[in-house]
Amino acid sequence: DGGITQSPKYLFRKEGQNVTLSCEQNLNHDAMYWYRQDPGQGLRLIYYSQIVNDFQKGDIAEGYSVSREKKESFPLTVTSAQKNPTAFYLCASSLHHLGQPDEHEKLFFGSGTQLSVL
């Protein structure tokens, strides 16, 4: 079955530590995204990538880093500079718009990673 896999489901970070959240998709989607979800605040965009080896900052990129070395993978690193990392992190992907113009707006989400600080 095609889909998006996020791991781990739960992650704990010690102070001063960097942690990496994994996101893998086998939908052959070009674009991938990372969102952060906090209670009562909805979802906020951290980073997104339209093609391999390219990515752009979203609304709350400070304290985070990403890479896009393969089409299938878009890992997110939460660095020690992120002072309030406790949140639910969601990865998503979408098709390239040149193929199906409306389909590129349809996001498919993973099941999320809950990050907490020890």
Next chain:
Amino acid sequence: GDSVTQMEGPVTLSEEAFLTINCTYTATGYPSLFWYVQYPGEGLQLLLKATKADDKGSNKGFEATYRKETTSFHLEKGSVQVSDSAVYFCALSDRTGTASKLTFGTGTRLQVTL
């Protein structure tokens, strides 16, 4: 910038009751509008969408109509079930480049009881 405002929850209904969750938006241009649903401990799933004014999106008994004159996209269902209990997010897409940068509302939790 773009923004989405949803009614605050939680919304508690009895099974078979009528559901309305209000959503209004602020955007430049002509965004696409979406409703996503999130079940406990899971990611979001697209429920329905509308891409232009007066379009009606529908799925699984849920409906929403793109109202440009009132900048609204209210979600409705005629008869809710316990299985509809979830958090519902209204969102818009700014259609920039080849990526879809969605702006989400804060979500509305729906609880349906027997």
